Amino acid sequence: MRVMRTASALVAVGVLSIAGIGPAAAETTPEETATFDLGDLDLSGEGTFQQFDPALGTLQSVVITADVTMDFDVCLTNLSQEASTIPAGSVSGLAPVTFAGDIVATATGAMDVPGGELTASTGADACSDWLETGTVPTASDSFYYTETDVSPFSETLTDPAQLALYTGTGTVPFSYEASSMSDLAQPSEWTIIFLAGGSGSATISYVYEPAPVPTPSPTPSASPTPSVTPVAVAQPTPPAVPLPVTGGDVAKVVLVAGLLLAGGTAALVVGRKVQARKG
Numbered sequence: 001m002r003v004m005r006t007a008s009a010l011v012a013v014g015v016l017s018i019a020g021i022g023p024a025a026a027e028t029t030p031e032e033t034a035t036f037d038l039g040d041l042d043l044s045g046e047g048t049f050q051q052f053d054p055a056l057g058t059l060q061s062v063v064i065t066a067d068v069t070m071d072f073d074v075c076l077t078n079l080s081q082e083a084s085t086i087p088a089g090s091v092s093g094l095a096p097v098t099f100a101g102d103i104v105a106t107a108t109g110a111m112d113v114p115g116g117e118l119t120a121s122t123g124a125d126a127c128s129d130w131l132e133t134g135t136v137p138t139a140s141d142s143f144y145y146t147e148t149d150v151s152p153f154s155e156t157l158t159d160p161a162q163l164a165l166y167t168g169t170g171t172v173p174f175s176y177e178a179s180s181m182s183d184l185a186q187p188s189e190w191t192i193i194f195l196a197g198g199s200g201s202a203t204i205s206y207v208y209e210p211a212p213v214p215t216p217s218p219t220p221s222a223s224p225t226p227s228v229t230p231v232a233v234a235q236p237t238p239p240a241v242p243l244p245v246t247g248g249d250v251a252k253v254v255l256v257a258g259l260l261l262a263g264g265t266a267a268l269v270v271g272r273k274v275q276a277r278k279g
Contacts, residue, residue, distance in 0.1 A: 028056075028057070028207075028208060028210055029063075029205050029206065029207050030205070030206050031203055031204065031205045031206075032049050032050060032203070032204050033201055033202070033203040033204075034047045034049065034174070034201065034202050034203075035199065035200070035201045036176055036199065036200050036201070036202075037199050038068070038070075038095050038176070038178040038197065038198035038199055038200060039178065039197065039198075040180070040195070040196055040197050041070060041093040041094075041095065041178045041179060041180035041196040041197060041198050042178060042179065042180065043178055044175070044176060044177040044178065045175070045176060046173055046174065046175040046176070047173070047174055047175075047202075048171035048172065048173050048174070049166075049171060049172050049173075049174065049204045050171055050172075051166055051167055051168040051169060051170050051171060051172050052166055052167050052168075052206040052208065053168075053169055054167055054168070055211070056208060056210060056211060057208045057209050057210040057211040058208055058209045058211075059163050059166070059167055059206060059207075059208045060158070060207050060208055060209060061156050061157060061158045061163070061207045062156070062157040062162070062163060062166050062204065062205070062206060062207070063154070063155075063156050063157075063203075063204075063205040063207065064099055064103055064105070064153075064154070064155050064156075064157065064202070064203070064204060064205075065152070065153065065154045065202070065203045065205070066097045066105040066107065066152070066153040066154075066200060066201065066202045066203070067150060067151070067152050067153070067200060067201050068095050068097070068105075068107030068109070068150070068151045068153075068198060068199075068200040069109075069148060069149070069150050069151075069198055069199055069200065070093040070095070070107075070109030070148070070149045070150075070151070070196065070197070070198040071146070071147075071148050071195075071196065071197045071198060072091050072093070072109070072110075072111040072146065072147050072148075072149070072194075072195070072196050073144075073145075073146045073193075073194070073195040073196075074091060074111070074113050074143075074144070074145045074146070074184065074192075074193070074194050074195075075126075075127035075130055075131070075137060075142070075143070075144045075145075075191075075192070075193040076118065076127065076142065076143040076144075076190060076191070076192050076193075077118075077121075077125055077126050077127040077128070077137065077141060077142040077143075077190065077191040078118040078119065078120065078121055078141045078142070078189070078190055079121045079125065079141075079189045079190060079191060080120065080121060080187075080188075080189035080190075081120050081121060082120055083117060083118065083119050083120050084117070084118050084187060084190070085115065085116070085117055085118075086113075086114075086115050086116045086117070086118060086143055087115055087184075087185045088112070088113060088114055088115035089112075089113045089182070089183050089184040089185065090110055090111065090112050090113060090182070090183055090184075091110065091111050091113065091180065091181070091182040091183075091184065091194055091196065092108065092109060092110035092111070092180065092181055092182075093108065093109045093110070093149075093178065093179065093180040093181075093196050093198060094106075094107070094108055094109075094178070094179050094180075094181075095107045095108075095109075095151075095176060095177065095178040095179075095198060095200060096176070096177060097153070097174060097175070097176045097200060097202055098174060098175050098176070099172075099174045099202075100162075100165040100166065100172045100173060100174070101157060101159075101161075101162040101165050101166075103155055103157070103162075105153035105155075105202070106153075107151035107153065107200065108149075108151055109149030109150075109151055109198070110149060111145070111146075111147040111149065113145055113184060114145070116143060118140070118141050118142070118143060119140040119141045120141065121141050122139050122140070122141045124139065125191055126138075126139050126141070126142040127142060127144075127191045127192070127193050128191055128193075130144065130193075131193055166204070166206070172204075174202055176200060178198060180196040182194045
């Protein structure tokens with residue numbers, strides 16, 4: 001039988017990876033859910049869950065939950081020409097779901113059918129019509145009763161041997177099996193219809209301590225380059241150089257005139273000395 005799956009924020013392994021690895025101090029709980037059809041409470045089947053990937057951390061516990069819903073319908077029609085009494089009775093269903101580690105969710109359901117009186121037949125088979133059309137009988141010669149029963153289950157695994165079955169990179173199986181029964185008496189000239197159906201879901205939750213995230217080694221910082229203050233170097237003073245005579249011919253004339261003036265003065269002085277001697 002087809003097993004339908006719905007996965008939450010992980011689910012194990014491949015789905016676990018979308019949960020990511022949180023801080024080492026925090027616990028993480030990824031989940032995976034599978035749904036299955038029990039038919040008329042007459043089907044059996046199996047499915048699988050992903051195991052917990054140990055690379056994600058240390059598995060601390062596995063929480064298994066299951067919910068099985070069973071629907072019951074009973075319809076009675078008196079087809080005789082005489083009134084009759086409905087004997088009280090019951091209908092029930094059983095649908096155990098078995099998980100790895102011999103964990104069994106014994107899902108059960110039941111419906112008590114009350115007794116009562118039915119009038120003589122009105123000439124119609126209302127229960128057969130209900131089976132074909134879904135129209136609920138209301139005539140006095142018919143009786144219809146329905147009920148839904150939900151059977152929840154939850155168990156937490158912490159034993160290392162059990163946790164080992166759920167740890168790895170493969171899958172872990174589960175199976176289910178359904179059946180139904182009735183103790184309703186069926187008088188002659190009656191139509192009695194008993195219908196049962198159901199569905200279920202199973203969820204695996206992995207509670208684990210994430211593996212520590214390695215802290216990267218710090219990158220060594222580059223040594224700072226020492227700052228160097230430039231030292232001013234005294235430059236030697238160049239030797240004094242006589243200014244060159246410039247000015248061309250005019251400068252030469254001035255120079256010669258200076259010399260003549262000096263010479264003239266000297267001559268005048270000499271002349272005065274000579275004259276003085278003569279007198």
